[in-house]
Amino acid sequence: xxxxxxxxxxxxxxxxxxxxxxxxxxxxxxxxxxxxxxxxxxxxxxxxxxxxxxxxxxxxxxxxxxxxxxxxxxxxxxxxxxxxxxxxxxxxxxxxxxxxxxxxxxxxxxxxxx
Amino acid sequence: xxxxxxxxxxxxxxxxxxxxxxxxxxxxxxxxxxxxxxxxxxxxxxxxxxxxxxxxxxxxxxxxxxxxxxxxxxxxxxxxxxxxxxxxxxxxxxxxxxxxxxxxxxxxxxxxxxxxxxxxxxxxxxxxxxxxxxxxxxxxxxxxxxxxxxxxxxxxxxxxxxxxxxxxxxxxxxxxxxxxxxxxxxxxxxxxxxxxxxxxxxxxxxxxxxxxxxxxxxxxxxxxxxxxxxxxxxxxxxxxxxxxxxxxxxxxxxxxxxxxxxxxxxxxxxxxxxxxxxxxxxxxxxxxxxxxxxxxxxxxxxxxxxxxxxxxxxxxxxxxxxxxxxxxxxxxxxxxxxxxxxxxxxxxxxxxxxxxxxxxxxxxxxxxxxxxxxxxxxxxxxxxxxxxxxxxxxxxxxxxxxxxxxxxxxxxxxxxxxxxxxxxxxxxxxxxxxxxxxxxxxxxxxxxxxxxxxxxxxxxxxxxxxxxxxxxxxxxxxxxxx
Numbered sequence: 395x396x397x398x399x400x401x402x403x404x405x406x407x408x409x410x411x412x413x414x415x416x417x418x419x420x421x422x423x424x425x426x427x428x429x430x431x432x433x434x435x436x437x438x439x440x441x442x443x444x445x446x447x448x449x450x451x452x453x454x455x456x457x458x459x460x461x462x463x464x465x466x467x468x469x470x471x472x473x474x475x476x477x478x479x480x481x482x483x484x485x486x487x488x489x490x491x492x493x494x495x496x497x498x499x500x501x502x503x504x505x506x507x508x
Numbered sequence: 509x510x511x512x513x514x515x516x517x518x519x520x521x522x523x524x525x526x527x528x529x530x531x532x533x534x535x536x537x538x539x540x541x542x543x544x545x546x547x548x549x550x551x552x553x554x555x556x557x558x559x560x561x562x563x564x565x566x567x568x569x570x571x572x573x574x575x576x577x578x579x580x581x582x583x584x585x586x587x588x589x590x591x592x593x594x595x596x597x598x599x600x601x602x603x604x605x606x607x608x609x610x611x612x613x614x615x616x617x618x619x620x621x622x623x624x625x626x627x628x629x630x631x632x633x634x635x636x637x638x639x640x641x642x643x644x645x646x647x648x649x650x651x652x653x654x655x656x657x658x659x660x661x662x663x664x665x666x667x668x669x670x671x672x673x674x675x676x677x678x679x680x681x682x683x684x685x686x687x688x689x690x691x692x693x694x695x696x697x698x699x700x701x702x703x704x705x706x707x708x709x710x711x712x713x714x715x716x717x718x719x720x721x722x723x724x725x726x727x728x729x730x731x732x733x734x735x736x737x738x739x740x741x742x743x744x745x746x747x748x749x750x751x752x753x754x755x756x757x758x759x760x761x762x763x764x765x766x767x768x769x770x771x772x773x774x775x776x777x778x779x780x781x782x783x784x785x786x787x788x789x790x791x792x793x794x795x796x797x798x799x800x801x802x803x804x805x806x807x808x809x810x811x812x813x814x815x816x817x818x819x820x821x822x823x824x825x826x827x828x829x830x831x832x833x834x835x836x837x838x839x840x841x842x843x844x845x846x847x848x849x850x851x852x853x854x855x856x857x858x859x860x861x862x863x864x865x866x867x868x869x870x871x872x873x874x875x876x877x878x879x880x881x882x883x884x885x886x887x888x889x890x891x892x893x894x895x896x897x898x899x900x901x902x903x904x905x906x907x908x909x910x911x912x913x914x915x916x917x918x919x920x921x922x923x924x925x926x927x928x929x930x931x932x933x934x935x936x937x938x939x940x941x942x943x944x945x946x947x948x949x950x951x952x953x954x955x956x957x958x959x960x961x962x963x964x965x966x967x968x969x970x971x972x973x974x975x976x977x978x979x980x981x982x983x984x985x986x987x988x989x990x
Contacts, residue, residue: 397548397585401532401973403984404860405540412588452601452918 802848914948
């Protein structure tokens with residue numbers, strides 16, 4: 395390294411990593427080198443609007459701006475995942491009745507307490 | 509959006525500081541310290557005004573006379589170290605501690621009894637967490653043996669482990685201490701390993717024979733002492749209210765004179781009215797001869813009479829700065845100054861620690877009470893609420909996990925934007941419990957204080973590394989948990 399002088403043990407370890415001639419490969423979670431454009435094929439859950447498919451700054455869910463429970467609507471609409479959503483065939487037929495458009499009305503989806 | 513066209517750079521997460529006309533940065537997600545050259549300074553100052561594309565940066569650097577190739581090299585270097593970042597950069601979350609983290613240190617509370625009645629004591633005072641009712645007052649030999657065996661068994665892979673004797677007043681159970689040292693030495697030697705000892709005492713019960721034993725066995729000694737008599741005797745009193753200074757001063761002198769194998773440390777508790785840090789330091793270091801003196805404000809709920817208010821803490825910090833400046837002068841001459849608060853921080857800065865937890869409690873360190881109950885550390889010993897198991901049955905892994913999850917930096921959201929978190933990690937679990945009723949609560953009442961102090965120590969570190977880097981060798985060789 396030419397412009398930064400490492401002064402402690404951790405800095406020396408970083409300098410050691412960078413000294414290896416791997417270029418950008420040593421940098422984790424960064425933009426990868428540009429790839430030639432490929433057709434975009436959406437798959438599975440990514441087809442629908444699903445608020446909350448994310449984690450917070452610590453990798454958990456407690457600090458999200460919306461409760462993670464909102465995710466379950468995605469399971470209800472696009473997948474059959476009965477364990478995580480209210481049973482809308484027999485016991486909770488009206489569960490999603492206040493949610494005409496998920497992008498606007500997802501706040502109306504609530505938990506149920508049998 | 510493709511990366512190549514829109515790659516705009518912005519500053520990564522670091523704290524910049526300067527010392528002796530040099531610029532440094534403390535890279536927060538790593539805990540790394542770098543010195544900047546003029547070119548790196550230029551680039552950082554440019555990005556401090558707002559993000560910029562690579563082309564813009566190259567143009568701006570070009571205006572300062574940097575050829576394109578040099579500018580690209582500079583950008584690449586700062587990018588790879590993550591001093592500057594681009595795109596949807598998010599640092600990786602900290603690793604979880606391994607489930608089978610080996611023990612390094614065991615704190616044995618040989619007794620929960622004490623011959624002093626210091627008002628602010630966390631074991632007996634108004635904010636105590638201990639519930640010693642109905643439990644043994646003195647540890648017996650069987651429990652101590654089981655504890656030593658437990659330490660050796662749970663620390664497999666470590667060549668040297670550590671036992672700290674604690675109390676109550678540790679020396680009220682000196683007969684047991686003696687037996688434990690012999691037993692532990694034998695057991696460790698049998699495994700080709702070694703055990704290192706230290707103790708904390710109020711010094712009232714030191715005798716020439718005890719001092720000789722401590723010196724012969726290389727047992728490190730920390731004396732709890734609050735300064736010259738007018739300050740020390742305010743709160744460190746016997747049950748009848750009489751101050752303890754006159755009793756301990758000659759014993760401390762004898763200890764320092766005759767214990768030649770380890771440095772002797774004083775540990776000062778600062779309280780309201782006992783905040784004259786410089787005066788206390790001079791007395792303990794120069795008049796009594798302690799090798800090291802460390803200070804900590806009392807752990808207390810804020811409404812106690814002896815609690816230090818915010819203005820008092822500012823005053824303490826101002827005096828810390830006086831001693832810190834002195835420390836730097838000493839260090840540049842290659843001499844040890846003896847102000848532990850600086851040495852301890854330098855030691856962590858030297859390694860570049862990046863803590864998931866504020867300390868080793870319930871991780872590499874546990875406390876054992878006279879009853880054999882295991883606690884996260886000595887400050888929680890004898891507390892039913894915080895017990896993590898019993899020496900006969902081992903650590904309750906569920907309770908330990910709960911304690912560690914609460915105290916993990918990841919669950920302290922207030923800390924996530926603080927640049928001092930690699931060293932502080934939210935601060936003492938016990939302090940948090942006393943203040944907020946939750947061991948996992950960040951200690952928000954001293955954030956500004958911690959940042960100021962960390963910045964001060966970074967400046968000292970920067971200045972030493974520029975002018976007398978040899979001095980830092982001592983810290984590089986110092987163990988993580990000393």
